[in-house]
Amino acid sequence: MRLYKIGELARLSGVSVRTLRYYDKIGLLKPDFRGDSKYRYYTRTELLRLQQILFFKELEMPLKVIKRILDDPDFNESEALKKHQAALLHRRERLDVLLSTLAQTIKVIDQEEIMSDDHNLYKGFNRDEIEAWEKEVEENYDPGLVKQSRSNVQKMSKDDMASIKNEQLEIAKEMATLMGQSADSKEVQHLMARQHAVNEQFYKTSAEVFKALGEMYVSDQRFRNFYDVHKPGLAEFMRESMNVYADLNL
Numbered sequence: 001m002r003l004y005k006i007g008e009l010a011r012l013s014g015v016s017v018r019t020l021r022y023y024d025k026i027g028l029l030k031p032d033f034r035g036d037s038k039y040r041y042y043t044r045t046e047l048l049r050l051q052q053i054l055f056f057k058e059l060e061m062p063l064k065v066i067k068r069i070l071d072d073p074d075f076n077e078s079e080a081l082k083k084h085q086a087a088l089l090h091r092r093e094r095l096d097v098l099l100s101t102l103a104q105t106i107k108v109i110d111q112e113e114i115m116s117d118d119h120n121l122y123k124g125f126n127r128d129e130i131e132a133w134e135k136e137v138e139e140n141y142d143p144g145l146v147k148q149s150r151s152n153v154q155k156m157s158k159d160d161m162a163s164i165k166n167e168q169l170e171i172a173k174e175m176a177t178l179m180g181q182s183a184d185s186k187e188v189q190h191l192m193a194r195q196h197a198v199n200e201q202f203y204k205t206s207a208e209v210f211k212a213l214g215e216m217y218v219s220d221q222r223f224r225n226f227y228d229v230h231k232p233g234l235a236e237f238m239r240e241s242m243n244v245y246a247d248l249n250l
Contacts, residue, residue: 004042006031013050028067029053048077055084060221152202167198175238176231183241184248192245195238207250214242 010017023029024040029050031040049070056066069075156164171191178188199205199213217223217235227234 006040009042172230179237183244188241192241207246210246214239
């Protein structure tokens with residue numbers, strides 16, 4: 001029986017040793033046994049379980065749910081793999097369409113052509129998701145702010161939007177470098193002033209709304225991904241810093 005130390009498993013899977021230790025701690029992926037030196041040793045059984053964990057994570061499933069599924073006595077590894085395969089094939093098909101849409105749009109913009117059918121701009125996007133996002137905004141925000149935002153967006157040029165997106169990206173990158181500082185530090189709060197100014201281009205942003213946005217950066221996976229890609233935990237740091245700015249300045 002082939003045995004793998006935790007470092008070997010980390011190199012094979014791309015999962016850090018720290019993460020593997022955490023998975024052991026929460027009971028998600030325990031080693032087959034520990035040696036006299038307390039080294040963790042894994043077998044092919046644990047390697048296959050880790051693969052399942054990574055597939056489920058790819059589908060953005062929480063660790064607690066993954067553990068519950070894998071620990072279910074009725075869990076069927078073969079059936080799970082077939083479902084993973086179907087889900088990933090569906091995702092690949094959708095990404096292929098999105099890449100085609102992106103390439104077509106870039107060509108139109110670069111050549112300053114007019115797209116024959118505006119609906120092609122959104123080909124590959126899930127219409128149900130788009131409608132759900134719009135409903136979410138309508139239900140969770142002041143309808144007046146939503147109307148104001150839509151009106152302001154309609155007045156913006158492509159250059160205006162590009163400038164705003166670039167500013168948001170630069171703020172995120174700079175915030176990632178300041179995560180060791182206190183949320184009320186001068187440097188962090190200067191960036192929060194820029195963050196608030198960016199949002200004010202869409203609608204009047206009160207202290208309450210600014211704090212709500214910070215909360216959304218953490219609770220909404222789409223926003224969390226945008227920030228945490230720069231540095232893990234950045235979404236939470238944004239929320240904390242936005243709360244401080246709102247209390248001190250709005």
